[in-house]
Amino acid sequence: MSWIEALRERLRPVFDRERLQAEMDEELAFHLEREVERNVASGMSPRQARRAARARMGGAIRPRESVRRLWRGIELGGLGQESRLAARRLARRPAFTLVAVLTFGLGIGATTAIFSLVRGVLIRPLPYPDADRLVMIWNASRSRETWFSERELLEYERATSSFERLGAYTTLDVNLTEDAEPERITAGALTAGALSILGAHAVVGRAFTTEEDQPGRNDVALLSHELWQRRYGGDPDVVGRALTANGNRLRVLGVLPPDFRLPADYRAERPAELFVPLAIDRTADLPWGSRSFHIVGRLLPGVTPEAASADVRAAGRAWERAGYVDNIDGRLDRDAVPFDEFLLADMRTPLFLLMGAVAFMLLIACANVAHLLLARAESRRAEVAVSAALGAGRARLVRQFLVESGLLAAAGTALGLAIAAIGMRAVVAVTPIQAIRLRGVELDAGVLAFAGLLTIATTLLAGLAPALQLSRVDLVAAMGGTRGADRAGGRRRVRRLLVMGETALSLVLVIGAVLLGRSLASLRSIDLGFRPARVLAFDLALPASSYPESERVDDFYRTLLGRISELPGVERAGAARLVPLRGSIGTWSVTLEDRAPEPGEEFEPAWQIVTPGYPETMGIERVAGRSIESSDRADAPLVAVVSRTMADRFWPGEDPLGKRFHLGTLDQPWIEVVGVVRSPRHNAVVEDPRVEMYIPHAQWPVVTGGGVQRGMSVVVRTEGDPLAVLPAVRRIVREMDASLPIAEARRLDDVAAEALAEPRFTSLMLGLFAALALALAAIGLYGVTSYAASRRTNEMGIRLALGAGRSNVTRLVLRDALGTVMAGVALGGLGALWLTRFLAGQLYGVSRLDPFTFVAVPALLLCVAAVAAYLPARRAARVSPVNALRAE
């Protein structure tokens, strides 16, 4: 018989009970029959024969019973009874039970909450049909730019064979005016292809199709669910209503479902709320280079993103060879990137970090409960020994302990789920991570299954050590008295290992948290290059319909800024195309008068359009020359102020004042540099200071030969709280143009704080977990030390009686405890040296092997451990020798 058959034989009582029973009955019946036959053959009457046969078997029932008893050892039938007993035992020790359940609850709750975040954000597919086949095509993936021209979309449609469908979209800010209060919102312009790829099905009315994305027929719009509720009160008859966006009359065609979002809006501050057809004139000879669109595509079934990437790359290279597209230095690359990779890549590391942190915490919680169970098991040694002596098998004893830790884990899971539910709601409320807020997280079946697995894992982790430990109990020593108990070094070793592990895990966590905290501190102390305090910022956009000429736009801003400056409590006001940290500023290539770019060098400063007073209002420091003045009008000499980085890089070692450059490579008018300012950080707090040029708003149409900048961010430096002047500012705007909405009116301070919200969130969460882990580890150490000390009470008594000083005894206990902690600290330190590599990408201005952290945190941990161990040590030293010896 192979071992598999043997196993089957063993498990049959569990799974195949009835047949086994029948076989046994038949076998016994056969036996009886033969016995009767024999008896009859030896001369008995049939009745006598039967009676004798039964008697010899010990009755018809007995063998059956004893065989059954044999089977019962394996079956699971006794579990109910075992649970009841365990529950009763736990109820008798409410304090112990409470601590254990709380510890489990915290560990399981935190783990479940973070898991449901990870699941909701990273694992659950995005709410698009065939989300796994959707890709975004990227241009210039090195700088992560995703813009394409309409021409490129059409050419991709022609030249590639990987896609079922391709589409383009872009977003723009629009002023909604008509019936209700004017409002400035983000709109998405999509080709019908993009709309269908994103699976937009109208819940009211219908979505637009290829009928409407052609020039001349594109006067229709779709509302987001949110906009429909907010602006139209959820009116079901909204279809066919007229609305005015940026002065264009549009007809409402339908309403999209609440969860519909453009892909990039999972990361955007303000999702698009109005969707209009992106009309492409397919008959015109469109320019290649006018890039302002995202391209999305649905792959043909069976085509991998890699194959699609190769496809678009080949198409792109063909255009380069044909000279349609410039590819300076081969820098331009093209990729087809799956949606979730594009949207979730940034979130992966922080979320997995947190996942790792809670896993550590859960392990520590398990170790703590294992301590508690061990300590309790010790006090039950005599009882267990008696059970064992009376014949309870080892399996049965192990089961007893596992059932007990299982009950604790189950109660802990129930508590943990409650904690997780509350915790998740809190996280969703405070998180700056858009994807978490938008995708939502819930306790669904998957999360519950995860919690169930945790319960089983924690049961085994926490229950197994005590169970195995005690089932090996030495009967004689255990029943003989308490002194024998101390001889078993194995039990103490297990406990020491637990403390060591806990210390190591919490050290790693605390080091991680401190590193993130220090990184956050250095992020905060970064000089932004401007002073955000006491500045109000808001957006305005003048529609071309009511301000057709650039002079009128310029006049409007001049008048507005002049009137705002006169308000009481206002120091200064100005406006710019884009305020730092409020959005990505793009670059514009320029040509210098006296220098051609070296190979690999690019003259591409960020382009900022500013009114007089903007640098002063923002607190951007002037380094040389003059600022933009109100005399820099359209007909005055063309001037620019440049950032110091631009001056240093474009004219190294020379005086930048008086140098000339022009926009683009064609023949544009020359601009003279008249001033230099310190370079602000624009797109992100951690980026290098920008190479940036400041062109006067009035001169922008002249230097580009194009249109005026209609949308500007106005900044107002105030004496007190910036929001206090907002009502007066609104009044002025309304007086000047009642149909003009003010958007995004906020303190610049808040904007700057928000730019750091994500690192703050991660380090706050990690800090929280690290603090909990440290507390749990301290509690564990305290418990173990006091337990160990109490077990050695009589030893201490003897020492004291023989003349040892109290401090000697204290030191003895402390040394014992701290030795273990030191080992844990060493182990944790090594672990942290290795594990912090996963943190490296999240750190700014602090090395992942930061010496301060690696010295201070272990020191802190040792202090905490010393306190946790000192209290029981002192108690041990206070013991009266007489009492200690009497306790024997």
Added chain:
Amino acid sequence: MMILKVVSLEAEHGWGIGQRLELMSDGVFEVNQGSLYPALQRLLRKGWITSEWRTTDSGRRARYYRTTKRGERELAAERDTWDRQVRAVERVLGWAT
């Protein structure tokens, strides 16, 4: 061990094992038939014997047991131990007399 010995010679059913044990021990052991079947079950679970249903000479279904390879090994091992013990006892007793 004795059950093992019996079924190692030839596959046998429960009643037959009982009979043979009595015969082999010259009637010294009167097998308690009530404990025979639990013993067989234990051996089955240890994987030392295996069982199958066969028809007897008289055409009735019965469960036959025989040893497995492992059972044979165990039997040999137990035999050794037993022999050693017996020799030891003999030596001691021999000395004493």
